Amino acid sequence: MTTISPIKLAIDANNKPANLPRPEAIVHATNSNSSYLRGVALAYKSCGATAYFWVKYGWSIIMGEAPTQGFVAQAINGKANAAVRVPSVYLAFRSGSYGYIVMEYIDGSRCDDSDAELVAAAVQSLIAIQGPTAAPGPVGGGPIAHRFFVDWESPVTYDSVQLLEEHILAHEGRGECVSFGPEVKAHGLRLCPCDMNRTNFMKDLKGMIVALDFGASCFLPPSFAFALREGDDFTQSIARHLNYPASTQLNPMLMASYILVLFGTNKIGIPPKLKNTAK
Known part of the structure; x- marks a missing residue:
């Protein structure tokens, strides 16, 4: 059985969804994703409705990325005059040779x-x-x-x-x-x-x-x-x-x-x- 190793984040993810799936379920869901590019949006139930979170995963994921992103999100989101938004990080872990960063899902379009x-x-x-x-x-x-x-x-x-x-x-x-x-x-x-x-x-x-x-x-x-x-x-x-x-x-x-x-x-x-x- 593959060992799952949680990554300690720099900040407490106080806004982590209460019904977020366990890491084992997230790994299983990403294994079923046949269209992987940079990650995948996964659904969960929140207050009786369907909501989404984003999972970035792969062998090249650097584990220092998750706490850094979490720290920056805390520092910048909602700040007056900030010209940027950063997805909040809920969870990060390694499973086998893959790293997983579970974060806020943001709807929008790619920049050009x-x-x-x-x-x-x-x-x-x-x-x-x-x-x-x-x-x-x-x-x-x-x-x-x-x-x-x-x-x-x-x-x-x-x-x-x-x-x-x-x-x-x-x-x-x-x-x-x-x-x-x-x-x-x-x-x-x-x-x-x-x-x-x-x-x-x-x-x-x-x-x-x-x-x-x-x-x-x-x-x-x-x-x-x-x-x-x-x-x-x-x-x-x-x-x-x-x-x-x-x-x-x-x-x-x-x-x-x-x-x-x-x-x-x-x-x-x-x-x-x-x-x-x-x-």
């Missing part, structure tokens, strides 16, 4: 190129959110998901910005060194969405932009926003409208990332304290 300015305003609200702790990465801890790293994932979990900086500083003799201290002191760790593909946003029935994907979103020093300059045409059209804290670390960041890509590994220069945890 004509929505770039609206999405940019939504992203502007997201990148203003500061992390709950001083540790870089997803909420609750775990590897960093970011374009900086080969295959978009750090080899270790960094308990502090200093350890992350030590890893990058290990590329000595490359001309420049990175220093995150001043910008973190000034701005804190900011949410850095690293994948702004148009399919990761939708508009609800009231025209509000909804951010759907937090698999590549972590709380990081503002310098990591260099990822906003990359990606497809839609991503770059969004980036042109963003006001992000200025960074003096862009060139050394790009150089360090280049070295990792050149050698095809993230394990170069891992601080001694973390070497035994590298994967």
